[in-house]
Amino acid sequence: MPGVVIVGAQWGDEGKGKVVDQLAERADVVIRFQGGNNAGHTIVRDGQEFKFHLIPSGILHPGKTCAIGNGVVVDPKVLIGELDALRRQRIDVSGLRISANAHLIMPYHVILDTAGEAKLGKYEIGTTKRGIGPCYTDKAARLGIRVQDMLDPKILRTKIFAAMEPKKQLLRPFERDPRLDLHAMTEEYQRYGHRLEPHIADTAKICWDALDAGGTVLFEGAQATLLDLDHGTYPFVTSSNPVAGSACVGAGVGPTDIDEVWGVCKAYTTRVGAGPFPTELDDEIGAHLRDRGHEFGTTTGRERRCGWLDLVGLRYAARLNRLSALAITKLDVLAGLDPIRVAIRYRSSEGAVLDRFPYHQTVLHGARAEYVELPGFSEDIGECRTEDDLPQPAREYLAFIERETGVPVKLVGVGPGREQMVALG
Ligand code: IMP
Numbered sequence: 311m312p313g314v315v316i317v318g319a320q321w322g323d324e325g326k327g328k329v330v331d332q333l334a335e336r337a338d339v340v341i342r343f344q345g346g347n348n349a350g351h352t353i354v355r356d357g358q359e360f361k362f363h364l365i366p367s368g369i370l371h372p373g374k375t376c377a378i379g380n381g382v383v384v385d386p387k388v389l390i391g392e393l394d395a396l397r398r399q400r401i402d403v404s405g406l407r408i409s410a411n412a413h414l415i416m417p418y419h420v421i422l423d424t425a426g427e428a429k430l431g432k433y434e435i436g437t438t439k440r441g442i443g444p445c446y447t448d449k450a451a452r453l454g455i456r457v458q459d460m461l462d463p464k465i466l467r468t469k470i471f472a473a474m475e476p477k478k479q480l481l482r483p484f485e486r487d488p489r490l491d492l493h494a495m496t497e498e499y500q501r502y503g504h505r506l507e508p509h510i511a512d513t514a515k516i517c518w519d520a521l522d523a524g525g526t527v528l529f530e531g532a533q534a535t536l537l538d539l540d541h542g543t544y545p546f547v548t549s550s551n552p553v554a555g556s557a558c559v560g561a562g563v564g565p566t567d568i569d570e571v572w573g574v575c576k577a578y579t580t581r582v583g584a585g586p587f588p589t590e591l592d593d594e595i596g597a598h599l600r601d602r603g604h605e606f607g608t609t610t611g612r613e614r615r616c617g618w619l620d621l622v623g624l625r626y627a628a629r630l631n632r633l634s635a636l637a638i639t640k641l642d643v644l645a646g647l648d649p650i651r652v653a654i655r656y657r658s659s660e661g662a663v664l665d666r667f668p669y670h671q672t673v674l675h676g677a678r679a680e681y682v683e684l685p686g687f688s689e690d691i692g693e694c695r696t697e698d699d700l701p702q703p704a705r706e707y708l709a710f711i712e713r714e715t716g717v718p719v720k721l722v723g724v725g726p727g728r729e730q731m732v733a734l735g
Pocket of ligand 1: 321322323348349350435436437438439440441442443532533537546547548549582583584
């Protein structure tokens, strides 16, 4: 498995970290290619809990090179906090590499994110308020500050000045905010630069060297397909491209370096923030999924919206990412629900049958999901380790997903622990 991309196939929080953690054992390099600390996941290992927002969870494997690619937006304060927390937990972080070309989240990005949402009022996107959108905006406007800039105080100051100046109007209510003092900000980011310097590198070359030597590189996506800036449920999306194609740009490799694309999806669906969600459940089944699945955001603590599995969205993700394998997480959460419902098509507000994910926002907003019912199971499946251990209805459920998406299911999560995974096929 030389070049393997891992992406979220729904609206995020599918448990990609856990799947990456499994596959990382066989990888030489794990690299993140987009997003920032809007992502978050928790890995439980031997009873110890590790929280990640920026650093690839592959860091838990001693000696593994873990990289933050050029496509990621980095809040250096958060990154240093994460490094310190890992050190306190006695994890060797010497294998961390940060792309010199990755863009930095600055204090004004965080302020703009919050202010922008407040301005939108009831039309808000429901962002994580981590400054992600404003940072990518500056990147596209060529006003971004990059990781390498922290190592050159003169350039750093000039660039911060140039980036902050056009925002003065927008930032007027924050004029006296000490976080926006040019001198203090330059010094602060210079200090971060000193701390991170040993980790700053040409991460694209790290990938090339590993691939050229026949090694395996895992490209770790954050967020997910339906939150993609171009292909997701715009404008209720993130400001980067979480689809598999973006791994090439965000890590600096070519399309022919990619051999496999794994999509991760939950056995049901969740979404945080605003936007259309055709299989959303506002009833006791939704509450069951939220409680059993502990569906509260790792980054913001927000309650996640929950619903049945949506095969219209999943088929779309399968084709868009050209998935070669599926990992289905949290199958255990469905225990006790009978029947299990799965959306196989939508019905538009005019009554038209929609087998495919509608490209028009208005159509999607008005779409109602139509379901098939499959038999449920009541057993606790947390101890299952092989396909044969799974109850028949659970196996049928997985086979149904495979048939409908045309993608083989290769891994199934049956509980939060590392070992609670079933490999299929
Ligand atoms: P932003 O990425 O903070 O700009 O937020 C934009 C949208 O993406 C919001 O709906 C967020 O809730 C959502 N989002 C961002 N990161 C994640 C994630 O890691 N999991 C789930 N949703 C996310």
